[in-house]
Amino acid sequence: MKKILLTFLSIITIICVYAQEYHYALDLNHLQGDTLSVTLQTPPQKEKKILFNLPKIIPGTYAISNYGTFVSDVKAFDKKGKLLPVARLDTNRWEIKKANKLVKITYTVEDIFDTEQEHAVYPMAATNFEAKNVVLHTPGIFGYLEGQNQLPFSITIDKPSSFYSSTSAMPTSHTETQDVFNMKSLDELYDTPIMYGIPDTATVKVGNCDVLVSVYSPHQQVHAKQIAGWLSDLLQGARTYLGGKLPANRYAFLYYFKSPEVKQSFKGGIGGALEHPTSSFYYLPEMPAEQMKKLLVDVSSHEFFHIITPLTIASKEVKEFNYQEPVLSEHLWLYEGSTEYTAHHVQVKSGLNTTQQFLDKLSDKIRTSREQYNDTLAFTKLSKYAASTYADQYGNVYQKGALIAACLDLYLLHLSEGGYGLKNLTHDLGVRFGKDKYFLDDELFDEIEQLSYPEIKQFLLTYVQGNTPIPYGEFFGFAGIRFDPSAEHMLTLDAQADAGQLLVREAWLGQ
Ligand SMILES: [Zn+2]
DSSP: OHHHHHHHHHHHHHHHHTSSOEEEEEETTOOBTTEEEEEEEOOOOOSSEEEEEOOSOOTTTOSOOOGGGGEEEEEEEOTTSOEEOEEEEETTEEEEESGGGOOEEEEEEEOSTTOSSOOOOOGGGOOEEOSSEEEEOGGGTOOEETTOTTSOEEEEEEOOTTOEEEOSSOOSEEETTEEEEEESSHHHHHTOOEEEESOOEEEEEETTEEEEEEEEOTTOOSOHHHHHHHHHHHHHHHHHHTTSOOSOSEEEEEEEEEOTTSOOOSSTTOOEEEEOSSEEEEEEEOOOHHHHHHHHHHHHHHHHHTTTTTTTSOBHHHHTOOSSSOOOOSOHIIIIIHHHHHHHHHHHHTTSSOHHHHHHHHHHHHHHHHHHSOTTSOHHHHHHTTTTTTGGGGGGGTTHHHHHHHHHHHHHHHHTTTSOOHHHHHHHHHHHHTTTOOBOGGGHHHHHHHHSOHHHHHHHIIIIISOOOOOHHHHHHTTTEEEOTTSSSSEEEOTTOOHHHHHHHHHHHOO
């Protein structure tokens, strides 16, 4: 019986190898001149022509990346090892003929951190192939066959024995010199960055969630243990904020700290961070730990809260992502704005920041959004064309976007007498849509109205879809907060607040 079972299992294994699946292989032992050789065993093809693509745009960046720029020498083979005709159509696409015979594709990828090539990839979505540190931002390395995004991927990575892989994915097999990861689709693959290097890692358990912190700091100015300590307070706060449970059982914070001596290809001093469903990646300048603590906690809080928007609540454009054409949603105020707001709100709610620190943060956002951006541009429009016409206004999603969320929170608390705020609304939207469903862009305001009040829909029509600037005094007034644009502290607690205002204030800021 056992033997039969074993035979049966090995047949299944053999079938799986040739099943509809991508099999990628990389070898980090042979990084030559910042390049990586990639081998792909392709899933069997029926058609005579097929496109092999690298992504033009990826979720969360709202900008054109053109990852094909860094790929060269694409070759396609049949099972006898004979070359099949390949023609490059544009930056990101290759056409393979006689594709029904295709079994293998090979190519070379150059890393982006220090490339000589002109590009517009954000550092937190870029790749690095160096002897001491390898950043595998998967969209910059792995391509896909057009229309075959939903197939599973198996990724085999050979590595030096001193290298440790930091990622939220669990390897399906793992030895000193090799890791194998399985991803259920292209979306999952592209949302799973992996950082390799000499490990500086720490883990903390926050309620139900195992949190990994992995650090590359070339001059050891910051250590994973320190960051884990800072984040553990934040994540405890997040857990309470979200009603006692974190929305993932495993989460990885991956930090790359750039040494000033290292050459980089990004425009002047740029840094940043990018969210994924169970991890986030940070590219930040290396400096002494205490100097960067505040910034790092703020940014990490922001990326973490993306787990709610847009990673749980999002529109069709986000959940059925088009990697070749930028088709953006109108609701960046929700994805970026409410995330940025929540990242700061949680810190005042959990006592990590004082009320005045929080109000000053919002005041800075009012100032910046008015001075540096167009305050009469409808936010839904900005959002829809953030990768093209309004690219120069995109930064306002972190400024006015957060203020829209703050005012919405205050208005909800005012209308509900402190009983129902923005976090209740996003919770209910999360229940309504969940990870596997999406809303349609032009139905979102109706959905929100159904869960809350007609006044809230009117607010969204006027200040988010409309081009009317937000009268901040009115909305902060609901919580007895005085708004004076000419004062040093633009927002301050009003000692004369009445009972109704105090009720809203307590619900908004109380712990
Ligand atoms: Zn963000």
